Amino acid sequence: MTLLPLAPVADVDLAPAGPAHAARVLVPRIVSAVARRAAFLRRAATRMPLVSQVSDRRYQRRLTKHASQLPLPSAGQLKVLVALNDAGVAVRPADLPAEVVDSADRLVELLRRKNVDEPCVKATPRELAVDPTLFTWGLSDHLLDLAECHIGLPVRYLGMEVKRELVQSAAGRNHEVVRRWHLDHEDRRIFKVIVYLSDVDAGAGPFGYIHQAHSATIRGSRGLDLRGVPDDEMHDVVPRHQWAQVTGPRMTSVLVDTGQVFHRVFPPTETERYSVTFAYSSRSPYYAYSRLMLPRRAIEQVRERLSPRQWDALCVGRTRRSRAA
Template structure:
């Protein structure tokens, strides 16, 4: 609680116009200087990045991406699925795998460091990538409407990038990831004078047609790339069955709020995992040691 209050105060300090202008200037310079260092990509991956920037979401699949560790990751995820309980606290709607479970099945966490995924993220950010970790979610089929089930933008950084993988077929009744495209979101931010927080669907429907809601449907293995700081998004409430999915979180290594540590695992676990990866992956995992100069 004390840390959250401290971070909130610091965030307020970082909005002082002179400091914000200085921070933005450093950021823009870094983006310009890094342009010559961006990793090359295939035509397909360039299309993913372009779609992310224009639409806010690009959809692929584990089969199309064909990353080397996908089979090990999906095998580990299938073993972990029955171990995630369906019981939640009152007024809660999601159960996460514990840190210990993630460490027992490290293939899940390490998939997020696949070179192809990092290259897509880097070309989206136009800066080196900070990997914040993986989350194994079981979203419960109940009627709770709060937090990530409400419309919101991710405001942890200038650009937040997430990769979502469905672990079973997801239709409209199984809690798909929903979003409002970039151009419409920009208009809504101005209309609602949005700064942060969650928006009830009743409020959203007063300001935009529900036809602008885009549901990401797909079979098991569907991969969703989402620019969650630039699109209003939510997890639609599942009604037919619980939804199992994986979330992988990324920002650049030049965060707007450098004091915010968003790692999904404790430091000692990260150090243990770091022994299993390449130098390139290490720079994204222990990114605070490899910040943009």
């Protein structure tokens, strides 16, 4: 696996059968877009001087109260946490059990068979629920420990996303923002584990990021739309030779705080990319995407396989939007 400094750039088209169909498709999207915008504004408000002071004090109290209850990291986990604190990203080989790899491969094959004209296609919650093995691996104690140590609070498993990045332009589509530099806004701290399910080189849509030190500077900049910064604007702040790409063989994992580090998906130019992302936040995020979670019935069916800690991390019954202190 390698980190390559590099340059350059680049959801779903609506083809309604009629007004009723259009309404069924559009209304949920509009509601979701409004909720995401509200979450972005709530997070932005915590950076305003007066709001920030009150919010930061409350947040620090929560961190201090939970500090003595944090899991004790192993030597390997400690190296990951140090890398997250320093660069904002840690790259490691993914050690998935055979049955989890098999579950992931079945989803890859499902996505490969889809005939689409889109820049990205993702497995739906119902498709993920057919075989929840990959989903439940995201609740393993190793990952929950890492997430809790990084976030500093009891964690919420936001779910997972399996996707196929195609050699298609995202210009003018909802997926375009993901291929621009951006921060995620689910929470103050976010822990994500991205596992490549195919070999990824510079032409296969590698994950790109800006080092933590530079990202911290940009977060304080004014005049940039932090939800999607085009390449030319990013180049004005951070030269292209300081942009990083993560390439590597299948089963390379990228552990990252996507709320602190500017990141993007570089557009595939030669080969499609398949990957799975596991996401975590505190128990009180600004926003939680329902598309990352299995349907409620499927969640109830796996309950008996989960420990109390794993079940608590699912935060079943909580709404997607939750106020963060």
